[in-house]
Amino acid sequence: MTTPRIIVHPDAALLAEATAARIVTRLVDAQAARGTASIVLTGGGVGIAVLRELAQAPARDAIDWRRLDIWWGDERFLPTGDPERNETQARAALLDHVKVDPARVHPMPASDGPDGAVPEPGAERYADDLARAVGPEDHAGVPSFDICLLGIGPDTHVASLFPEKPALYEEERTVVAVHGAPKPPPTRVSLTLPAIRAAHEVWILASGEGKADAVRMALGDGGAVQVPACGARGRNRTLFLLDHAAAAELPEGIEVPGAL
Numbered sequence: 001m002t003t004p005r006i007i008v009h010p011d012a013a014l015l016a017e018a019t020a021a022r023i024v025t026r027l028v029d030a031q032a033a034r035g036t037a038s039i040v041l042t043g044g045g046v047g048i049a050v051l052r053e054l055a056q057a058p059a060r061d062a063i064d065w066r067r068l069d070i071w072w073g074d075e076r077f078l079p080t081g082d083p084e085r086n087e088t089q090a091r092a093a094l095l096d097h098v099k100v101d102p103a104r105v106h107p108m109p110a111s112d113g114p115d116g117a118v119p120e121p122g123a124e125r126y127a128d129d130l131a132r133a134v135g136p137e138d139h140a141g142v143p144s145f146d147i148c149l150l151g152i153g154p155d156t157h158v159a160s161l162f163p164e165k166p167a168l169y170e171e172e173r174t175v176v177a178v179h180g181a182p183k184p185p186p187t188r189v190s191l192t193l194p195a196i197r198a199a200h201e202v203w204i205l206a207s208g209e210g211k212a213d214a215v216r217m218a219l220g221d222g223g224a225v226q227v228p229a230c231g232a233r234g235r236n237r238t239l240f241l242l243d244h245a246a247a248a249e250l251p252e253g254i255e256v257p258g259a260l
Ligand SMILES: O=C1O[C@H](COP(=O)(O)O)[C@@H](O)[C@H](O)[C@H]1O
Pocket: 042, 043, 044, 045, 046, 047, 074, 075, 076, 086, 150, 151, 152, 153, 154, 158, 159, 160, 183
């Protein structure tokens, strides 16, 4: 697992803007190297703010949107178009404004979709979709995503992997149904840690003082069952992209230019 690198921005707005610019660079580089790229989107306040900034970024069309696979790290298991779905928010913030190939946009299942009203069949189908996208250069049951964006909750959850929940013990499956999530809605679908760790790069985004404790724990030496964010690391790189407030409680010994 890669050691996280921490980058601190002055405030939430600059964090979102700088992360959007970073996404453009990373995806353009990937497309130049391989002709294609992939990204995993996150929900949450800063995750959606980044997508809004990306839609407005002057260089956004340096990305060939038609040659980009778009996946999600987790989804709230609600009807299609529900405003609380991460997919609905991502479409409004970004995907409705760029020329994506609809066949390469891979939303997680909805509670009114063809997979049925319980999340398990949809989670299995999503895992199958990911497995079909695996290329010869990939090493897991999912593609080696160029970027996996993750928010982090105050309880250190990432995607819909909440502390102490059964999904955190998963070693085989790449996608699971989640029941009884402590944050509403209780029913969700999530990538597992092995799927997240297949990504070339994992970027954990956090803004605001309410995330400072979670960031400190995520950079500590806790176990992934107690502190899910400790288990989210990229194969080549892990970035913690923070604003000042979220970086206010960094563990002792971690010196970061720009931090308080
Ligand atoms: O419910 C969720 O929460 C997390 C964190 O959201 P935030 O608003 O506290 O930043 C998010 O990463 C996840 O995708 C989402 O489903």
